[in-house]
Amino acid sequence: xxxxxxxxxxxxxxxxxxxxxxxLALGREVADALGVPLEAVLLGHGASGLAATLxxxxxxxxxDHPALAEPMAQPYAEALAALALENRPAAVLIPxxxxxxxxxxxxxxxxxxxxxxxxxxxxxxxGRIEAQCLLYGGKIQACVASAGGTVIEGVWPxxxxxxxxxSDRVPPVREVQLSLAEPxxxxxxxxxxxxxxVNLAExxxxxAVGRGIxxxxxxxxxxxxxxxxxxxxxxxxxxxxxxxxxxxxxxxKSGVTVKPKLYIxxxxxxxxxxxxxxxxxxxxxxxxSDPSAPIFEVADYGIVGDALDVLPALAEAVEAxxx
Amino acid sequence: xxxxxxATELASCFTTLxxxxxxxxxxxxxSCIQCGTCVGACPYGDVMQYPPRRIIAMLRAGMIEQVFxxxxxxxxxxxxxxxxxxxxxxxxTEILLPLVKERTLxxxxxxxxxxxxxxxxxxxxxNPMGESARKRAAWVKTAGVPIRILGxxxxxxxxxxxxxxxxxxxxxxxxxxxxxxxLFQALxxxxxxxxxxxxxxxxxxxxxxxxxxxxxxxxSNMAVFRKYDFQRVVTSCPHAHNAFSTRYxxxxxxxxxxxxxxxxxxxxxxxxxxxTKKLGYKVAxxxxxxxxxxxxxxxAPRGLLRALPGVKLVEMAHNRMNSLCCGGGGxxxxxxxxxxxxxxxxxxxxxxxxxxxxxxxxxxxxxxYEVSRFEDALKVLGxxxxxxxxxxxxxxxxxxxx
Amino acid sequence: MNxxxxxxxxxxxxxxxxxxxxGKSLASDALRMILSESDDHALEQALxxxxxxxxxxxxVAADGPEVDDALYTAAAKGADRVVKITGLEAGWGTxxxxxxxxxxxxxxxxxxPFDLILTGTQAIDDLDALVAPSVAYxxxxxxxxxxSRVQVDxxxxxxxxxxxxxxxxxxxxxxxxxxxxxxQSAEKPPRYVPVAKVRAAMKTVKIEPAALATAADGGGPLVxxxxxxxxxxxxxxxxxxxxxxxxxxxxxxxxxSRGLLAGRAA
Numbered sequence: 008x009x010x011x012x013x014x015x016x017x018x019x020x021x022x023x024x025x026x027x028x029x030x031l032a033l034g035r036e037v038a039d040a041l042g043v044p045l046e047a048v049l050l051g052h053g054a055s056g057l058a059a060t061l062x063x064x065x066x067x068x069x070x071d072h073p074a075l076a077e078p079m080a081q082p083y084a085e086a087l088a089a090l091a092l093e094n095r096p097a098a099v100l101i102p103x104x105x106x107x108x109x110x111x112x113x114x115x116x117x118x119x120x121x122x123x124x125x126x127x128x129x130x131x132x133x134g135r136i137e138a139q140c141l142l143y144g145g146k147i148q149a150c151v152a153s154a155g156g157t158v159i160e161g162v163w164p165x166x167x168x169x170x171x172x173x174s175d176r177v178p179p180v181r182e183v184q185l186s187l188a189e190p191x192x193x194x195x196x197x198x199x200x201x202x203x204x205v206n207l208a209e210x211x212x213x214x215a216v217g218r219g220i221x222x223x224x225x226x227x228x229x230x231x232x233x234x235x236x237x238x239x240x241x242x243x244x245x246x247x248x249x250x251x252x253x254x255x256x257x258x259x260k261s262g263v264t265v266k267p268k269l270y271i272x273x274x275x276x277x278x279x280x281x282x283x284x285x286x287x288x289x290x291x292x293x294x295x296s297d298p299s300a301p302i303f304e305v306a307d308y309g310i311v312g313d314a315l316d317v318l319p320a321l322a323e324a325v326e327a328x329x330x
Numbered sequence: 331x332x333x334x335x336x337a338t339e340l341a342s343c344f345t346t347l348x349x350x351x352x353x354x355x356x357x358x359x360x361s362c363i364q365c366g367t368c369v370g371a372c373p374y375g376d377v378m379q380y381p382p383r384r385i386i387a388m389l390r391a392g393m394i395e396q397v398f399x400x401x402x403x404x405x406x407x408x409x410x411x412x413x414x415x416x417x418x419x420x421x422x423t424e425i426l427l428p429l430v431k432e433r434t435l436x437x438x439x440x441x442x443x444x445x446x447x448x449x450x451x452x453x454x455x456x457n458p459m460g461e462s463a464r465k466r467a468a469w470v471k472t473a474g475v476p477i478r479i480l481g482x483x484x485x486x487x488x489x490x491x492x493x494x495x496x497x498x499x500x501x502x503x504x505x506x507x508x509x510x511x512x513l514f515q516a517l518x519x520x521x522x523x524x525x526x527x528x529x530x531x532x533x534x535x536x537x538x539x540x541x542x543x544x545x546x547x548x549x550s551n552m553a554v555f556r557k558y559d560f561q562r563v564v565t566s567c568p569h570a571h572n573a574f575s576t577r578y579x580x581x582x583x584x585x586x587x588x589x590x591x592x593x594x595x596x597x598x599x600x601x602x603x604x605x606t607k608k609l610g611y612k613v614a615x616x617x618x619x620x621x622x623x624x625x626x627x628x629x630a631p632r633g634l635l636r637a638l639p640g641v642k643l644v645e646m647a648h649n650r651m652n653s654l655c656c657g658g659g660g661x662x663x664x665x666x667x668x669x670x671x672x673x674x675x676x677x678x679x680x681x682x683x684x685x686x687x688x689x690x691x692x693x694x695x696x697x698x699y700e701v702s703r704f705e706d707a708l709k710v711l712g713x714x715x716x717x718x719x720x721x722x723x724x725x726x727x728x729x730x731x732x
Numbered sequence: 733m734n735x736x737x738x739x740x741x742x743x744x745x746x747x748x749x750x751x752x753x754x755g756k757s758l759a760s761d762a763l764r765m766i767l768s769e770s771d772d773h774a775l776e777q778a779l780x781x782x783x784x785x786x787x788x789x790x791x792v793a794a795d796g797p798e799v800d801d802a803l804y805t806a807a808a809k810g811a812d813r814v815v816k817i818t819g820l821e822a823g824w825g826t827x828x829x830x831x832x833x834x835x836x837x838x839x840x841x842x843x844x845p846f847d848l849i850l851t852g853t854q855a856i857d858d859l860d861a862l863v864a865p866s867v868a869y870x871x872x873x874x875x876x877x878x879x880s881r882v883q884v885d886x887x888x889x890x891x892x893x894x895x896x897x898x899x900x901x902x903x904x905x906x907x908x909x910x911x912x913x914x915x916q917s918a919e920k921p922p923r924y925v926p927v928a929k930v931r932a933a934m935k936t937v938k939i940e941p942a943a944l945a946t947a948a949d950g951g952g953p954l955v956x957x958x959x960x961x962x963x964x965x966x967x968x969x970x971x972x973x974x975x976x977x978x979x980x981x982x983x984x985x986x987x988x989s990r991g992l993l994a995g996r997a998a
Contacts (some may be wrong), residue, residue: 108877108878112861148962151561198904215969224666292983292987293969299962306968325993328988435924446924
């Protein structure tokens with residue numbers, strides 16, 4: 008086994024995802040600790056131009072094939088498996104995002120090797136990679152290792168700062184020929200969400216609501232606070248699933264990633280799928296009745312209480328200050 | 331209105347809509363004179379598609395299916411207003427309406443989400459909030475007085491205090507629980523609670539659609555009751571009181587039963603010397619509906635209030651037998667969004683307006699649902715600075731010297 | 733249509749999760765299990781497809797605490813057949829479970845030929861694999877994850893599905909049947925089933941056991957938990973205490989001092 012650390016360079020609709028750079032930064036640390044090379048694996052069709060910014064890695068392995076034109080789990084896993092059997096990496100880092108969902112487990116199944124999911128960090132101890140994994144919606148942390156052989160690590164966005172993984176250095180690229188089966192699943196089209204009146208990414212203040220808001224009625228409380236603060240209301244997945252807010256207001260894995268100056272999370276537990284969408288906000292205030300809710304891990308200020316009581320009190324206090 | 335007779339009425343527990351007319355209640359239902367008093371008394375009578383009178387007419391005409399295929403029963407808040415006034419003594423709220431609700435639950439293509447969640451939570455966690463059953467007695471640590479939990483110290487006890495869900499899990503409910511515990515202590519009552527073994531009495535389940543859920547909760551609570559040795563049951567929740575007095579006897583519940591305010595009223599002479607703090611409140615009292623609008627429950631809370639120094643008692647336009655429901659019963663607690671979407675006035679807001687009209691500064695209640703419903707209504711109507719909501723027991727504890 | 737639904741029980745996070753004395757697993761006394769949320773959606777989606785196209789739904793789950801309740805509930809909701817896999821080794825994790833599912837689907841009479849397998853796209857305890865892609869690999873099925881809408885053309889033997897992407901974008905995919913779909917959310921929230929119906933199912937429905945012959949091949953865990961812990965309070969959050977009005981006032985002060993309150997008087 009060569010022992011190289013691989014990072015899958017995720018890209019979608021012509022752009023490399025920021026998480027790619029995060030994983031390069033992480034992979035760099037792991038590779039250095041093990042004294043092995045770091046290689047970025049870029050898969051696509053006519054996508055070699057994307058390799059230029061992956062210079063944090065020692066080299067780029069580029070696989071081109073029509074079947075890889077769009078990121079899809081089965082062709083990507085097939086390609087990675089073929090490359091891995093040739094090159095025998097020590098570990099393959101794959102981001103836990105919607106774009107790359109399924110690639111890791113499929114790859115591990117194909118190779119018959121260990122797969123780790125939900126990692127938020129990787130460290131090296133005694134020559135072995137240990138993953139810190141978030142289980143049960145972020146309520147439990149597990150330190151996980153594999154028995155040996157190649158390990159596929161599924162890593163949450165946010166493990167490192169993307170800037171740490173960017174580099175001006177242009178890496179050497181080796182292009183590999185791939186022979187892949189015709190994909191059976193066919194992409195027909197991408198459907199963009201209806202443009203809403205509000206672009207969450209442009210807001211300086213966001214008041215986010217989750218399950219703890221209990222009913223659509225109570226959205227008003229968040230709206231009042233948002234109005235008082237000059238911001239907008241957004242929500243975590245359950246609120247969107249219930250139809251209380253439209254899709255464009257979803258923050259998190261299937262929604263948008265936001266970086267406002269102030270993010271108030273009310274009645275949101277803080278599962279990784281949501282946190283990845285807002286962890287970079289300047290100031291995060293969390294309101295939750297459960298003192299052990301994972302949201303308090305990422306918050307700057309925490310209030311243990313009922314969102315339905317705190318939101319109106321806060322709106323009132325803010326309005327009062329305005330005089 | 332007729333009082334429920336334990337033995338014979340309770341055979342009605344096992345009545346279904348199909349055999350209703352052949353059951354004991356059948357002739358009474360058929361004797362309906364279609365006077366429409368029920369509709370007039372019903373707080374949602376103006377928007378309800380099939381009020382009791384029409385339900386009976388449809389039943390007689392063999393068209394009852396139309397009723398339980400509609401959403402009409404979602405507007406019944408199980409407030410006993412119709413049953414209290416029915417000149418034929420038909421057990422509307424206790425027999426006919428729950429049966430139609432049951433069928434409606436089965437036929438509704440989609441249950442309003444909040445209500446569905448509450449029912450699922452009651453089944454799984456023993457409370458509608460969806461909180462862990464293991465946290466039900468967590469409030470005890472904050473009580474300030476020692477509270478015995480039977481699971482931990484099982485010996486004989488005089489009073490089993492059935493605390494119920496809102497008093498256990500909700501902040502404002504816990505205020506009430508703490509006040510109640512203080513009064514028990516002041517009286518030297520030998521009392522204990524079931525703690526985490528207690529589950530919702532399930533009254534919401536019976537009057538709210540789900541006999542299967544109700545039976546599950548009842549079976550669980552009865553099994554726990556049978557483990558212990560107690561003389562009487564006092565409960566803080568009128569919904570639980572209703573379940574214990576109307577349905578649980580069929581499962582073997584035969585303990586003397588009291589509502590907390592009733593218990594403290596009967597012991598008022600012992601409490602009176604300690605009620606020394608002058609409160610200076612003008613208080614309007616809201617009668618809880620699910621004590622079945624029975625005379626015996628009207629005077630006890632009022633007696634307690636009159637005994638408090640500096641408290642002036644005023645009456646709202648609708649009081650006692652004619653009380654106006656807060657809208658929390660029959661599942662209404664979890665249907666506010668549904669009512670809003672339909673454009674119905676919230677009953678809690680209607681009632682709060684009546685309270686404000688009396689000039690009172692305190693709205694006194696005896697049901698844990700009402701505290702949150704009326705506090706919300708006061709905020710929505712912008713009257714929350716003028717008036718506060720307090721359980722009668724909280725007021726008594728407030729008047730008590732420390 | 734012949735639809736298989738694969739279910740899994742996961743720890744109910746409403747309960748406080750405690751670490752067992754061995755320091756690397758959950759303490760079992762406080763633990764309650766609940767059907768994985770996206771599996772519930774998978775079942776709902778299957779029921780919707782059956783309502784539209786007719787057919788048979790078979791629900792498969794592995795034996796374990798509280799699973800019978802989930803199976804009877806599925807039956808009460810409309811599943812035609814409920815199968816419980818026995819003989820799965822404790823501690824096998826999701827990889828082992830997926831392997832067990834694939835074996836049973838291949839060998840239990842009447843499950844194949846199927847048109848669709850639906851299961852949740854991911855569960856909160858999926859440490860070492862995901863059921864959907866792993867089973868898809870073993871059974872050589874086309875696979876789409878994070879599915880939020882399913883339409884089937886039985887005549888064309890094709891499913892048209894939406895997969896979720898970032899930013900609320902959806903990808904519309906066509907998958908030939910038979911296919912494996914990892915369901916994120918059904919088109920409607922999982923339906924309510926009255927307790928009475930579940931209790932009736934407990935009396936009338938037979939859960940079919942499917943014994944897994946212990947196999948040396950596949951299934952055994954390849955990853956190990958070295959230690960488990962509740963996340964250390966990072967100490968990062970400044971906790972504000974008091975009644976709502978108090979914390980609101982404190983927070984306002986803090987936000988103002990950080991220049992975050994818009995439009996305040998000079």
